[in-house]
Amino acid sequence: MKQKPPHTVEALQSEAFMEHAIEHHRGAVLRLALARTHSATDAQDIAQDVFIKLLRSATRFHDDDHLRAWLLRATHDSCIDLHRQAWRRRVETHEDMAAVADRETWDPAIEEVVNHPVWTAMERIPDKLRCALHLFYVEGYGIAEVADILGCTEAAARTRLHRGRKKLAAELARLEAAGSAPASAHSTAADSNDPTDPAMQQTAY
Template identity: 30%
Template sequence: MEEIRYIEIVAQYQDMVYRIALHDCRNSHDAEDIMQTVFMKLYQKNPEFDSQEHLKHWLVHVTVNECKRLIASPWKKRMEFVQEKEKKEQGQAGAEGYERIREKELLEQIFRLPRKYRVPIYLYYYEEYSVADIGDMLGKSPSTIQTWLSRARKKLKKLLEEVKYYE
């Protein structure tokens, strides 16, 4: 792979790969490791892509597989999840500060969902993939993805009601 093309791909898709890994692993350090592994595989394997969508699909698929590999590792199974404390945002005022707080609350509740629901929620709502595309990426049928999304919405609604998100 040409170095310039590789750098362009990394610059364009690193945020997407990181966010998918973060939604799956719930840990920024693991997400960074996975992102690095995904782009290393891209560079080493140098696969041929038919289109930008094919490239994006490949990156999502490899990211999800790397997350599964990490979570299934013996080391990870022994470790307890430690929630990172986010830095306090300074200089926010008015509606913008309120919206950022609401987004943070929503993200925290999404992280509380079972693992199998987090990635489909992210891919559907943030990356705007269709149910069929998500099913293809995750190796599941579209009806399974639709069921997971429905269950995730119900669980998320319940979690948001518990923290009085709607008030």
């Protein structure tokens, strides 16, 4: 049964609504922002921006699924805006982030992603493919929902998943050879020709 937010009037007028949204969906916003930007700092900035947009939004949400999808679309759009603007920081590798960021300030949702062995492979996949994989395998969305959040056709979403899975398998194989990734992750990614194979969820962070 779909969970309903405690208050479905305009978010601008509802503190309870905002508390619910942050408590239940901030982790998903942070994970997608991190998958898109590679930067823990940028991900946290984007999350703040997204929830400010929600606070100012007059959208009436039908249920919690509607709210979550709205937040992830807003996250995706904010990531694109960040990419286009001059204030975007350089793309950081996992090692860079560990060296320059104060990890004590990281949100647990970011720690969960960055510490997962598959993250190193995921961050080397092109942004569009990585976001499609993340939404499908990590957040659990179907093809139509992935397409809606990313603003593309279902055919394009399916293509991104197919290409992303192939690139992920290649990266995992390379990391496995270097001793940096578990063999099970590579075999799961490589065995199926179906880009929407639920078994791929085994590799999700």
